[in-house]
Amino acid sequence: MNNLDSFDLPPNATAPPGTFVVAGLTSRDAAPELPLANTPLGELPAPERHSRPGNNCQAAMESELPVTWIQPSSVGRMSSLLELVKHVDLLQFLVRREIKVRYAQSAIGIGWAVLQPLFPMLIFTVIFGRLAKLSSDGIPYALFSFAGLVPWLYFSNGVTDGVNSLIANANMLSKVYFPRLLIPLSAVISRFIDFCVATIMLLGMMVWYGAIPNWGVCVIPWLLAMMILTTIGIACWLSTLAIQYRDVKHALSFLIQVLMYTAPVVYPTTLIPESWKLLYALNPMVGVIEGLRSALLGTRDMPWLLIAIGSVSSLVIAISGTNYFVRKQRIFADVA
Amino acid sequence: MSSYAITADGLSKAYRLGKQCGTPDTLVGALKALVRYPLDNFRHLRSLTQTNGEDPHLLWALRDASFEIKQGDVVGVVGRNGSGKSTLLKLLSRITDPTAGSARILGRVSSLLEVGTGFHPELSGRDNIYLNGTILGMSKREIDHKFDEIVDFSGVARFLDTPTKRYSSGMQVRLAFSVAAHLEPDVLIVDEVLAVGDAEFQRRCLGKMQEVASGGRTVLFVSHNMSTIGQLCNVGMLLSHGKITAAGELKHVVQVYMDELFTTQAEAGDESLRVSVTTAVDDLESEKVWRQGSHLTVRVSVWSREAVQGPAVDLYLHSSAGRMVFAQSDRFMDSSNGSSEHHWVFEFRLENTGFVSDYMTIDVGFRYSSSTRYIALWRSLAAVALGPLPDGFTHGRDCPVAIPCAVALRGSA
Structure with missing residues (x-):
């Protein structure tokens, strides 16, 4: 709509110093009476203070003070990543707030992080393990389903929190500027505490049932990275949509349920026909859950193909999600 | 350019105004609307962020x-x-x-x-x-x-x-x-x-x-x-x-x-709906300063191109600190009392019993008396200066409004 990229000097920039220029009208007569108009200008070196605008002078200035541009176009991807790095302190405090607030004023506090994975495991064990007698790759069903639930609950809670975080913080969005990505990011990261608690419980169950991990544990860091990237990506996609279309918020629990049955949380991947495996692996959580089970419980060989496909798709989800978020974030304050 | 902390060049921001949807008057129309509702809503939500061209619904x-x-x-x-x-x-x-x-x-x-x-x-x-x-x-x-x-x-x-x-x-x-x-x-x-x-x-x-x-x-x-x-x-x-x-x-x-604020006569609106506000103070010393003890008459005239049955006008006064200190409604129950259906005059007569404020700004809202949704709400149409403050009060948002205000209503055309 205008030549933003080639923007150099505004048309009225040539007005002499000491005048207040408004809408193209230079009100020279008012200028000499301004009490502070000619006071020393802070950090500026003296010779440049009243010099005519020139390229040298401008370059010198810009090296001293950061320059903020305000334009209709949104900021580039790289600069918004750089901004994130600058706001690491804020991320830290937002995560801390999420964690502190989540279990504040509840009698058992962090105990909820223990109960939350425990209940679905009991239900699944009774319904799918005992009643439906689903196969569990030869290990106790309770352990089998818990190993799937630990990463799955991280994903589903992370996405739910991430999506709601943006709406819950709508007030902040319209009152102060900071990289908006920090909000879903802090929600997703803060769920890692619950994940750690659940992992400790899983280790306890492994000791109880006598399951022995194998060399596959070396792959676990990569599996966790996949899990976190997927969660961040989906949370970015859905929170961006949810801030404008609240329908997403209402459809979310339903969506998460459906997604759960497209991942091998309650059933083993051996139930999936071989011809569907490639399509099935597009859900990155398939690779994550099967990889974890293989490494910790030795249910099967390390599913390299599932993990490879899942890695690609988790990267695609994460990059496209953050990209979409960054591209849309400039409208948040207007629609929130 | 370098010595300027802020340089703005043609900075503009447009918002899309909410459009009022027509209410269907037939069962078929209502059914159609029911089916179309999600689609219309979707279009509306999407349009919140699209600002192209000279749309009459854009508010700059x-x-x-x-x-x-x-x-x-x-x-x-x-x-x-x-x-x-x-x-x-x-x-x-x-x-x-x-x-x-x-x-x-x-x-x-x-x-x-x-x-x-x-x-x-x-x-x-x-x-x-x-x-x-x-x-x-x-x-x-x-x-x-x-x-x-x-x-x-x-x-x-x-x-x-x-x-x-x-x-x-x-x-x-x-x-x-x-x-x-x-x-x-x-x-x-x-x-x-x-x-x-x-x-x-x-x-x-x-x-x-x-x-x-x-x-x-x-x-x-x-x-x-x-x-x-x-x-x-x-x-x-x-x-x-x-x-x-x-x-x-x-x-x-x-x-x-x-x-800009202290005018005794102000107008707003467009050709389809127009409002005019006249203020008068019955004080011997000044016609413009509404001092303690004197009366202010606010006459609100509204012209509408479309006929409006039973309109109501709400009058709001805000103190100089921006806080609403007074609200009052007046309405025509029906249009048979001599006024035309396109032009109404509402008159509010208020007594200053000790407002703590430099001046009051006047907002006017126009609506159907049966509804609380405004057909139009005009903010800060005019302002009236108040006299010196009572002893012991200073300006500021949290200062109390000393005494409630006495009101006389006149619903006449």
Whole structure:
């Protein structure tokens, strides 16, 4: 709509110093009476203070003070990543707030992080393990389903929190500027505490049932990275949509349920026909859950193909999600 | 160009106005509407962010604002409600993007559009200081460094580890402002946030602001309180209807603003719906100053192209600090009492029984008497100056309105 990229000097920039220029009208007569108009200008070196605008002078200035541009176009991807790095302190405090607030004023506090994975495991064990007698790759069903639930609950809670975080913080969005990505990011990261608690419980169950991990544990860091990237990506996609279309918020629990049955949380991947495996692996959580089970419980060989496909798709989800978020974030304050 | 802290060039922001949907009057129409409803809603939600071309439903909250602000200037931004002041501040603090135009700000920018943004009631005072500070753009080290100063200034040292939800509202505000007051940006953007807390705290805030302003920092300051503007600022900028109409010397700008407000006759609206407000004071000494004990007559005339059955008019008075202090409705139950269906006159007669305010601005809302939704709401149509304040009162948002107001209604055409 205008030549933003080639923007150099505004048309009225040539007005002499000491005048207040408004809408193209230079009100020279008012200028000499301004009490502070000619006071020393802070950090500026003296010779440049009243010099005519020139390229040298401008370059010198810009090296001293950061320059903020305000334009209709949104900021580039790289600069918004750089901004994130600058706001690491804020991320830290937002995560801390999420964690502190989540279990504040509840009698058992962090105990909820223990109960939350425990209940679905009991239900699944009774319904799918005992009643439906689903196969569990030869290990106790309770352990089998818990190993799937630990990463799955991280994903589903992370996405739910991430999506709601943006709406819950709508007030902040319209009152102060900071990289908006920090909000879903802090929600997703803060769920890692619950994940750690659940992992400790899983280790306890492994000791109880006598399951022995194998060399596959070396792959676990990569599996966790996949899990976190997927969660961040989906949370970015859905929170961006949810801030404008609240329908997403209402459809979310339903969506998460459906997604759960497209991942091998309650059933083993051996139930999936071989011809569907490639399509099935597009859900990155398939690779994550099967990889974890293989490494910790030795249910099967390390599913390299599932993990490879899942890695690609988790990267695609994460990059496209953050990209979409960054591209849309400039409208948040207007629609929130 | 280099010595300007802020250079704005044609900064504009458009918002889409909510369209009123027609109500279907047949069963088939209603069914059709029911089916189409999600689709229409979707279109509407999507259109919230599309601003193309000369759409009549676009509201230009700010249009072609070009200005330059020198480093070290303290600029008081004034204007009526809805004149685009807040939009300007939001654009400059990067909360929303402009629809067109650009601006360039030299130096670190911090904006303070609300005290206590991000405060969480469950968190302790200490946690909230860090959270709010980092949200406003400080680093953890900076806050560590200034922590004691912040706590001292707020005066809540004893309750630092108590969740802020147990604080009194005054304590919350004090703590929040203390954090904000210790920001050290090159450019500070402040929206009417000083008028909080008790009088003593306000004085300290004002002192702190003056300290910030005299430290060579550039400050943009929005307020409806002319006395605060006068104390803090050295340059003024007046916005009306989204455009900058005056700028430069503060006295001059404030004068233009006051002239704009204190008219005894004001009009607004368009050819389909128009309002006119006339004010008169029955005081022997002055026709313009509504002093204590005298009566103000506000005559509201509305013309509508479409016939409106049983219209009602709501009158609101806001004090000079921007707080609503009075609201009153008048309505025609039916249109058979001699007035035409396109033109109505409402008359309100009010007595000043001791308002604590420099002046009152007048809002008028027009609606069906059976509905609470406005067909139109005109803000700050006119203003009327009040006499000197009663003894013992000072200006400010939290000053009480001394005595309720006596009203006489006249629903005549």
